[in-house]
Amino acid sequence: MSESAAVNVKGSRIRTLIVTAFGFFMGISGIALFGPTAALLREPMELSATQVGWLVAMPALSGALIRVVFGAWADATGGKIPFLSLLGIMLGAMAILVFILFAYYPDDLGPHFYPVLLLLGAVIGFGVDTFSVGIPMNAYWSPMRKQGRALGVFAGFGNAGAGAFTLFVPFLVAALTLPGAYLFWIILVGIAFLLVAVFAQNAPYFQLHQRDGLPRDEAEAIAKKFGQEAFPRESLWPALFEAARAWRNWALVLTYFVSFGGFLALTAWLPTYWYDYHGMTATMAGSLAAAFGIWTGLVRVPGGAMADVLGGEPTNFIAFGLAFIGSVTLIFADGAGPALVGTMLIATGFGISNAAQFSLVPIYLPRAIGGAAGWIGGLGGFGGTAFPPIMGFFVDWQGEQGFANGFIVFAALSLMSIGIMILLRATRGGVAAAVAAADERAAKKGGTVPDTGPGESATQPENT
Incomplete structure (x- = not known):
């Protein structure tokens, strides 16, 4: 039984690390959702400086609200489902935003759209919490002696997402127009979703215990043969x-x-x-x-x-x-x-x-x-x-x-x-x-x- 279960363990820690780091890079890019484009939205929407402040701040709001919950969910399930859920929610909200921009920007994007953009900003901010899910997901995969390096790669590369999009979005707007820039952005988020869905896997313990139904002790023993040393207690x-x-x-x-x-x-x-x-x-x-x-x-x-x-x-x-x-x-x-x-x-x-x-x-x-x-x-x-x-x-x-x-x-x-x-x-x-x-x-x-x-x-x- 153990040998058969061991054969059924899918994925690898390196593959999971690479695709979840890219997923986090795209998830945290939501922090830059309106910051680089606020000047272009301010005039047609007739926004005050305080309203601009709320607009650029909204993606951080939901990220703070749900971080603890999604982190606990990742501890319970291994992380893949919560990770995909966060990117999926982000994708859905960005799709609505792209539709609004193509349909109404700039002439018809009046002040009445401000509450809608606030709500969409908050929902798109769910992607920021791929951090709180990706950390335990990769920690469970990696041996203790390699966790510092693995989590450093995940957090270091991923955290650059907000700064990178703050840098590149103005250039994308110049090349593709504002709606086109957000369309390109959502395509990248979609690619990240697909990569995580196809190539990321929960650590061996979660596959054996939750998917295959092995008892906890047996699942841990087999998972250790694959290098897993961290287990939810x-x-x-x-x-x-x-x-x-x-x-x-x-x-x-x-x-x-x-x-x-x-x-x-x-x-x-x-x-x-x-x-x-x-x-x-x-x-x-x-x-x-x-x-x-x-x-x-x-x-x-x-x-x-x-x-x-x-x-x-x-x-x-x-x-x-x-x-x-x-x-x-x-x-x-x-x-x-x-x-x-x-x-x-x-x-x-x-x-x-x-x-x-x-x-x-x-x-x-x-x-x-x-x-x-x-x-x-x-x-x-x-x-x-x-x-x-x-x-x-x-x-x-x-x-x-x-x-x-x-x-x-x-x-x-x-x-x-x-x-x-x-x-x-x-x-x-x-x-x-x-x-x-x-x-x-x-x-x-x-x-x-x-x-x-x-x-x-x-x-x-x-x-x-």
């Missing part, structure tokens, strides 16, 4: 509840709201900033915004290394210090050169912090790593929805000067985040007592400690 929900009890969890939610949410928000908002405030062409504005998004992603790698050497809190001191300096530079910048320096300082700070913050989760919440990662990654992403409308409000309130003064928000929040890190560093001595209290609560309930075991913790590495 128990539901993520107890870890979520345990993390919710810890104030340090919510402290990290706040700081990740600033750094990761700020990264998402500025990737979407900066095309409007460069185009309207500095008078750049659409292609140049997209290129400068793309530089911000791509650099923020690249800096995560040395950011994690810094946290290993210096510690998570000191690394975050430096990171949010850079973000503060960059924000102040943008407030007082008198030209595009200083403004570019300011945006890249913020990108460096946010990129480093995005990596360093997750190095603190095993220290502060060792009994609820997966749960804490779910809260921090999910709720932290709401910053991507909150900040663009705030930036737009400054423009509506103060006119052109509001583009600069809006960065007061990031300056203030960077200082707040430094204060939170100081508090966390100062109270490290209380972590052991908090962990002991969590163990005592679990023992009183007669269950196991709500820890993510070796297999499960491997599915919850540094978040996006």
